[in-house]
Amino acid sequence: MKKSIFDKLTGSTKIVPQEAPDAYPTNESEESSAPEESEEGEEGQLALDVFQTENDIVIKSTVAGVAAEDIDITVTGDMVTIRGERKQDEEIPPEHYYYQECYWGPFSRSVILPVDIDADRIDAAIKNGILTIRLPKIEKEKTRKLKVRIE
Numbered sequence: 364m365k366k367s368i369f370d371k372l373t374g375s376t377k378i379v380p381q382e383a384p385d386a387y388p389t390n391e392s393e394e395s396s397a398p399e400e401s402e403e404g405e406e407g408q409l410a411l412d413v414f415q416t417e418n419d420i421v422i423k424s425t426v427a428g429v430a431a432e433d434i435d436i437t438v439t440g441d442m443v444t445i446r447g448e449r450k451q452d453e454e455i456p457p458e459h460y461y462y463q464e465c466y467w468g469p470f471s472r473s474v475i476l477p478v479d480i481d482a483d484r485i486d487a488a489i490k491n492g493i494l495t496i497r498l499p500k501i502e503k504e505k506t507r508k509l510k511v512r513i514e
Contacts, residue, residue, distance in 0.1 A: 407468060409471065410424060411472055419499050421495065422495070422498070423494065424472075425493060426489060426493070427492030429447050429448070433447050433448050433449075434446070435447065442474065443476060443498065445496075447470055448470070449470065481499045481501050
């Protein structure tokens with residue numbers, strides 16, 4: 364089964380078993396589906412907030428369950444790319460799920476930066492499952508006058 368654009372963006376897949384117990388009512392209009400095996404090269408897309416402060420471009424994302432060593436951040440020219448993987452710590456048979464909405468597996472996201480940044484001063488940290496990347500803006504020098512020298 365192909366994933367919808369929403370599923371590809373959020374990485375979510377809804378599972379409703381064929382015979383759900385009475386304690387777990389199902390909506391008749393919802394499709395029943397099983398967890399999909401990741402197609403080769405398929406990645407989830409990381410949801411981001413990108414904003415600016417006076418001195419920085421800030422990128423924030425929820426990365427709960429992802430170890431810092433499983434996140435790779437690269438800056439090339441005017442683009443930041445965040446790649447990582449959320450690893451599942453146990454195998455659960457597909458038929459045991461009522462819902463499976465958490466994304467497990469590789470993810471990535473690239474952002475084109477709106478201003479020039481100082482790549483040498485970038486800072487990234489995870490706190491309470493939130494990845495925060497601070498990209499200091501390059502201070503453009505104000506217009507300056509040059510004196511013409513006489514030779």
